[in-house]
Amino acid sequence: MRLSKLLFISLAVILPLVFYAPVTAQDGGQDQPYYIVQEGDSLWGIAARFEVTLEDLQQANNISDPGQLVIGARLIIPGLNGVNGRLGTITVTYGETLRGLSRHYSLSELTLAQLNRFISPAELYVGVTLIVPAIENQNSVSSGRANLTSGQSLLELAVLRGEDAWSLAVTNNLPDTWAGLPGNMFLVAGDSQVETPAGLPEAITKVEVDPLRMIQGGTTVVKIVAPPGITLSGSLADRTLNFFPQDYGYVALQGIHAMTPPGFYPLTLAGELSGGQRFAISQDVLIQDANFPYDPSLQVDPVTVDPAVTEPEKELWESLGVPVTPEKMWDGQFASPVPPEFTECWPSLFGNRRSYNGSAYDYFHSGLDFCGQIGTELYASAPGKVVYTGSLTVRGGVVVIDHGWGVYTAYDHLSKSLVQPGDMVQPGQLIGLGGDTGRTTGPHLHWEVWVGGVQVNPQDWLARAYP
Ligand SMILES: [Zn+2]
Numbered sequence: 001m002r003l004s005k006l007l008f009i010s011l012a013v014i015l016p017l018v019f020y021a022p023v024t025a026q027d028g029g030q031d032q033p034y035y036i037v038q039e040g041d042s043l044w045g046i047a048a049r050f051e052v053t054l055e056d057l058q059q060a061n062n063i064s065d066p067g068q069l070v071i072g073a074r075l076i077i078p079g080l081n082g083v084n085g086r087l088g089t090i091t092v093t094y095g096e097t098l099r100g101l102s103r104h105y106s107l108s109e110l111t112l113a114q115l116n117r118f119i120s121p122a123e124l125y126v127g128v129t130l131i132v133p134a135i136e137n138q139n140s141v142s143s144g145r146a147n148l149t150s151g152q153s154l155l156e157l158a159v160l161r162g163e164d165a166w167s168l169a170v171t172n173n174l175p176d177t178w179a180g181l182p183g184n185m186f187l188v189a190g191d192s193q194v195e196t197p198a199g200l201p202e203a204i205t206k207v208e209v210d211p212l213r214m215i216q217g218g219t220t221v222v223k224i225v226a227p228p229g230i231t232l233s234g235s236l237a238d239r240t241l242n243f244f245p246q247d248y249g250y251v252a253l254q255g256i257h258a259m260t261p262p263g264f265y266p267l268t269l270a271g272e273l274s275g276g277q278r279f280a281i282s283q284d285v286l287i288q289d290a291n292f293p294y295d296p297s298l299q300v301d302p303v304t305v306d307p308a309v310t311e312p313e314k315e316l317w318e319s320l321g322v323p324v325t326p327e328k329m330w331d332g333q334f335a336s337p338v339p340p341e342f343t344e345c346w347p348s349l350f351g352n353r354r355s356y357n358g359s360a361y362d363y364f365h366s367g368l369d370f371c372g373q374i375g376t377e378l379y380a381s382a383p384g385k386v387v388y389t390g391s392l393t394v395r396g397g398v399v400v401i402d403h404g405w406g407v408y409t410a411y412d413h414l415s416k417s418l419v420q421p422g423d424m425v426q427p428g429q430l431i432g433l434g435g436d437t438g439r440t441t442g443p444h445l446h447w448e449v450w451v452g453g454v455q456v457n458p459q460d461w462l463a464r465a466y467p
Contacts (some may be wrong), residue, residue: 033080033133035087037073042066045444049089050077050131051117062251065291067272076080076167082111086134092285093197094126094207094267100198105132124283125264125284181265185250201279202229204249209267209285216290217457221467222267224250231275237265238450242324242406251467255454258364262289277378295365297358300456305356317395321450322387324406330382332423334461337381337447338412338434341459345371347444350457356439367412368458374415374443376434378426380459381409381447389417395446396438399431406453407466412446425441 043066047054058066060078062366070422087115102109112118116130124130147269196205206225214220222241224232226249234252237260240250241406265287270280302308336343347369353362370376380401387408388400397414415435425431436443449458 004240011052015212024131028036031084032081033085033087034074034076037069037071037075040070041069041071043069046075049129050080050087052077052079053425058422080131081117083107083115083133087130087131088131088134090127091212092124092128092130093212094105094209094285095197095200095281096124097199098124099199101130101132103198106336107133115413118358121278122284125286126209126267127286131454138442142346177265188353190332199281199283201273202278203230203273204279207269212283212285214256214287216256216262216287218256218290218294219451219456219460219466220254220256222252222254222465223248224269226250227274230271232271234267234269236267236285237245241453243327244326253407253451253467255451256287257454258290258457260287260293262287290351292353292364294353294361295348295355297355298330298441299442301332302355302357302441305359313392313394317392318453320400320410321408323387323402325404326384327404329384329402329404330407333463334381334409334449334458336370336462337379337409337443339377342371342376342445350459352454354366364456367410368448369440370445370447372434372443374433374435376445377430378411378414378428378432378445380431382426382427384409384423386419386421386423386431388421389419392438394439396440397432397435401431407435408448408450409458410448410450412448413440413444 007344012225016441027041035050037046043057044054047057050057054066055073058064060076062279063069069149098109098112098118101107102112105112107115109438112132115132116123118124122135159363180260196202197207200207204224206223206228208221208223208225210221210223220236221238223246225242226232228245228249230250232243232250233242236254237256241254243250243252263286264284266282267285268282272278272279276437286418308434348365352363352365353359353361354365354424357362378399382401382403384401384403386399386403389396389398395412397417399414401409401411403409412433414432415437416433416435417431418430419425423457434443434445440446447458448455449461450456
């Protein structure tokens with residue numbers, strides 16, 4: 001599925017395929033399921049969406065040249081049983097159930113399952129793309145336009161609109177879901193979403209999960225649109241979610257551990273509505289492999305990999321990120337912690353699998369490394385409160401800053417710390433000097449971002465605003 005999507009993205013980029021031409025529907029049988037070609041579609045993209053081969057699609061529609069695709073043409077989709085008429089695709093959002101979708105699309109649960117080659121309803125995980133009959137009166141899949149606002153990613157736009165970010169990227173001829181600049185106008189799908197997912201209690205109108213498909217080392221945002229006065233708890237992949245009230249309802253941020261085995265994990269929500277009615281829901285989400293590279297085995301001072309030293313230090317380190325301050329102190333993207341000449345100089349990225357002195361690859365790189373020298377100025381990335389400074393065997397001289405909501409940044413291998421626990425800091429404020437203390441192979445800054453007790457990919461926090 002993922003491979004075919006990647007293939008379809010690459011092909012869509014290499015070959016912009018849609019030619020503007022008078023709308024001439026191909027002659028297709030009225031009783032066979034069909035799809036109407038939209039602006040931005042490619043034959044490869046359509047084949048991937050409906051999980052049919054390009055050859056079968058060409059054959060069913062007598063297309064000799066896949067480049068000759070006409071907007072508005074009617075394409076028969078072969079190999080689908082139990083459904084006829086116009087087809088579209090939707091991305092399943094949290095709380096949608098097979099029963100609810102069956103009602104919405106007037107299609108039996110069995111047909112819906114067969115159409116999407118389901119074996120069990122459990123496969124209706126958050127973020128899966130489903131083939132569904134198009135509901136008439138929505139005469140175009142790409143029927144709207146939307147603007148990216150400052151700090152908003154295409155992925156976020158897709159999530160907010162309940163759309164598949166990959167389809168959105170393809171529709172807009174973008175190389176991937178991260179492309180797209182603020183202010184850009186995008187073609188988006190019409191309002192094809194199910195209004196309120198059937199699996200949610202009535203008072204909760206929407207649960208937005210961003211990204212819909214999670215990735216190792218990623219940061220997940222869970223937004224609950226609900227009136228005030230409900231109590232709410234939840235967990236994601238066995239981590240407790242911390243919810244904070246917002247004007248639209250509640251929000252939680254949670255890191256996905258870089259070593260989490262890829263697969264399905266439950267996102268559960270439970271609580272009590274303002275009327276005293278209790279609820280508990282659970283649906284699987286997909287955590288994907290980030291394909292972190294394997295670094296060559298590193299040679300370091302043996303004392304820095306001795307469990308008698310590393311375990312107590314790890315325990316202390318992890319305990320620092322546990323307290324959840326209810327006040328959110330930051331706003332917008334995080335700033336680079338180093339002077340401008342080093343902001344994009346990264347000797348090592350987050351997540352790389354590591355082995356020390358010939359050990360197994362049981363370690364991963366828990367931060368982003370920045371170039372620098374002994375004495376390079378280091379700055380706070382966001383407003384916050386210093387909660388720890390000290391000198392550790394593995395991490396060397398360190399500063400840890402609490403930004404609220406369970407979000408922390410940590411700065412390692414410092415030659416000198418210039419702040420004290422309890423100090424309030426602002427972004428850009430000098431907090432220490434670079435060094436090569438602790439387990440290093442040379443001077444650099446090792447910079448970590450923690451979300452809900454989990455070290456996440458810091459590049460995400462430099463690239464976009466959370467939540
Ligand atoms: Zn590092």
